[in-house]
Amino acid sequence: MADSSRATLIEVADRARTSKTSVSRFFSGERDRLSAPLQARIDQAARELGYHPNLMARGLKGAGSKLLGMVVADIRNPFSVAAVHAVERAARERGYALIVCNTDNDPEQERRHLELLAAYQVEGVIVNAAGDPHAQLHALRHRGVPVVLLDREIASLESEAVGLDDALAVDLALDHLEGQGYETLLFVTNAPQAASARKARLARFIERSAKRGFPVTTLTTLEPAVLLTTLGTFTREAHETPTAVLCANATATLSVTQAFNALHLPLGEVGLLGIDELDWCALVGPGITTLAQPFDAIAEAALARLLDDCSTPARFAPHLIARGSTRRPGTPPALP
Template sequence: MKKVTMMDVAKEAGVSKSTVSQYINNRFEYMSQETRERIEQSIKDLGYIPNFIAKSLKQKKTSTIGVIVANILHAFSTEIIRSIEDVAGEHHVHVFVCNADDNPEKEKEYIEMLLAKQVDGLIILPTGGNIELYCSLKKMKFPIVFMDRKIQPTLYPTLLLDNHSAAELAVTELIRAGNKRIGFISSTILPQVTPRMERLEGYRHTLMLNDLQVNEQWVVQGKAEAIREQLSELYESGSFPDAIFTANDLSLIELLKFTKQHAIQIPEDLRVVTIDDSPYLDAFTPSITVVKQPTFVMGKEAATLLLKLIKHPIFKEEYDAKRFTPELIKRESIQMERI
């Protein structure tokens, strides 16, 4: 395929080459919004990668890699980063860490910045909003490993939890404890956020397998404020679950704040299981039952795989995602028997 140049973009957009250069370097002072949009669309249509990025990919290795997480506030993200750094350090490789905030534009900016810094490869917990860029980098045989989220098509090696099994473990344990009115809480559920979608699917499937009602009112999801509002509405309506499965640590925090505010006792009034562990959950009173992800194993494998790709950049057309097995850790939040 003929390499797309800045001049090709200029012709497509009906502007000068210097105007395209100004756009790429974020110099918009004398550029109309219409011109910016035309150039942006031309870049997308032609699949153009700015020269400074393309040039950086041809340079010799720098012994640096980039890690872009979707949300650094999750315990999962920090543990993954730590294990990646451990492996990288053993190979004398330095790590740049970036937080995309689940924002595709921010993710794109970080990818371009890291490429401009000539990193040798990337580990990304992808937002799913930059498919064209992922494809362009694949064509250039740039080493990338995806984690936690599955992008279609599966362009790169992808590592993530067996989320359906994780949800099944959590819900089954609540059912064994005698609960039948089981709710689900998650951060905002979006199609591209694989773990949340799959955990919700696993929750619904496990209830149905056990002939239990899937009450959509008990499916609470959104940002922190929305979660609090939905829980308040449920509580005031008198239709509150007797057990709740939270999809991640951030949604658990909102639940614990709510139970404290309304003097709801765990496990006497409400049994709780969550996905993702952290030291405070064991120290919390009562300690919280968790479905644990093997984060350090996952991070180690991702880093090892990326370093192999950097050394031998040979890619498959498409990959099968590798799933990791979750582990149930029983604690006090489910242990009290109901009379």
């Protein structure tokens, strides 16, 4: 096999006994203009030579790089893992490769990644924002690169983010908890000011809980000592009143579950519901009730807006997965 670093399009053409133009068509999305035997010869020659087309060069010539960029706030977050997986699969089905950039919730790193993606001639960018990189996003749009926001809004950008219907998610959670007989609720979230989705869910909880007559109790930090103290005090002061905790996202659900374990709180007797499904939620005690995001539908909508300029739905309903953590002793299972 030839050295792939030296293999050229001309060498592929020579080995396949065809023209440079035919090889170029094969690798530029026009292979349907070639006969099946010719396609087979080019494919075999390219494999033997270890040839790979220069997508960057093709993008510079205006043929399209077939590259998409995705910037996520924290690649370790279960939301990011599920979102990247769904977007990558949807992009692959459309013939695109995905470049994923992790910002570690650092706005400066986010700006650098966006500038780097512009240099790579990506054909579109999906952004799960950590900050407000308005200058970089406006620069991308000015160059004709479409941008779609995922989950989080950016105040300076006139574009609705594609993601979960946050208001509906909170409403469904409250419906379920109230239907299961819980009367006192604690809402737990991490730093709501850092993400628009967290702020929206917190505001909806406060508004709707007050209208339903629930005492409104919230905690906006996941700092372990504060969480343990708050949760312990909350459950002790409730006395005989059925109490439950609503977690704003997967990160909060993990922290609260750890606190439940440390305080030896019985799941179900003290209710627990998390927004976002996690693989381990079915394995803890009687199982943790969650509201699962439809990541495949969200990814398809993001790609449609990015590549097809379609006015697809922006917000999607979650799916309730009822488990034992919201089943009080002596009560029947909730309907799915």
